[in-house]
Amino acid sequence: MDVQVAVEARDVRKRFGSVTALDGLTLTVSRGEIYGLLGPNGSGKTTFIRTLAGLLRPDGGDVHIFGALPRAAVSSGAVGYMTQAAALYGELSVDENLRFFAALEGVTDVGAHVEDALRRVDLLDRRRSTVSTLSSGMRTRVSLAATLLHQPRLLLLDEPTVGVDPALRREFWEHFRSLAASGVTILVSSHVMDEASRCDRLGLIRAGRLLAEGTARELVARAGTSDLESAFLALSAAPA
Ligand SMILES: Nc1ncnc2c1ncn2[C@@H]1O[C@H](COP(=O)(O)OP(=O)(O)O)[C@@H](O)[C@H]1O
Numbered sequence: 181m182d183v184q185v186a187v188e189a190r191d192v193r194k195r196f197g198s199v200t201a202l203d204g205l206t207l208t209v210s211r212g213e214i215y216g217l218l219g220p221n222g223s224g225k226t227t228f229i230r231t232l233a234g235l236l237r238p239d240g241g242d243v244h245i246f247g248a249l250p251r252a253a254v255s256s257g258a259v260g261y262m263t264q265a266a267a268l269y270g271e272l273s274v275d276e277n278l279r280f281f282a283a284l285e286g287v288t289d290v291g292a293h294v295e296d297a298l299r300r301v302d303l304l305d306r307r308r309s310t311v312s313t314l315s316s317g318m319r320t321r322v323s324l325a326a327t328l329l330h331q332p333r334l335l336l337l338d339e340p341t342v343g344v345d346p347a348l349r350r351e352f353w354e355h356f357r358s359l360a361a362s363g364v365t366i367l368v369s370s371h372v373m374d375e376a377s378r379c380d381r382l383g384l385i386r387a388g389r390l391l392a393e394g395t396a397r398e399l400v401a402r403a404g405t406s407d408l409e410s411a412f413l414a415l416s417a418a419p420a
């Protein structure tokens with residue numbers, strides 16, 4: 181097992197009836213990097229992330245997280261998953277929500293972990309606030325804190341900044357960056373190209389396949405375009 185590898189996916193296939201969601205997806209995420217999974221709606225991003233989170237079993241291929249099968253990695257507490265539609269209890273306080281999730285996940289020393297998670301998303305001063313009174317950006321930060329409670333080494337973020345305004349989006353990326361600096365590996369999906377340049381490495385995915393992989397700069401250079409959006413289009417048009 182390569183200790184530098186956080187996620188290793190090889191030839192992963194998943195169908196839903198007649199729909200092929202993942203069509204032989206192969207990619208590797210190194211430890212401590214921010215890997216951006218970039219692709220249009222319906223390209224298989226959520227399906228892949230749910231596979232990594234141990235919630236979907238692929239029809240073919242294999243997936244390892246820190247050398248273990250997804251379910252083993254998840255039950256050992258190595259994985260944090262922030263879903264697209266984060267489920268918080270609006271009538272409860274930030275603190276109560278996090279204590280509830282900590283209990284669900286069997287986190288020990290709840291008080292200290294809740295405090296640490298809130299500090300990481302810069303929400304310690306709002307811990308007594310009722311969630312329904314928070315801005316949507318703050319609510320997303322609470323969801324992020326909820327995924328940090330058991331101190332995962334791999335964070336799966338599925339389009340975390342959808343519906344978030346540009347200033348808050350920048351703030352989120354600062355949080356992601358500081359998490360990565362503390363050694364957390366992050367796999368983040370997006371269909372927004374302007375976020376892509378903030379990732380260490382990108383995988384362009386379309387129709388459940390990896391089209392190209394590299395830094396934003398490398399992808400633009402390879403496609404011979406002026407920006408990532410055009411690079412994505414050019415690389416999509418090229419024969420596989
Ligand atoms: N549970 C499901 N049942 C049927 N089809 C699904 C299901 N989940 C995803 N799909 C289909 O698989 C394809 C990939 O979806 P998804 O992984 O959600 O893409 P993305 O997250 O990139 O938008 C889409 O065509 C979607 O409609």
Ligand SMILES: [Mg+2]
Pocket residue numbers: 225226227264338339
């Ligand atoms: Mg999705």
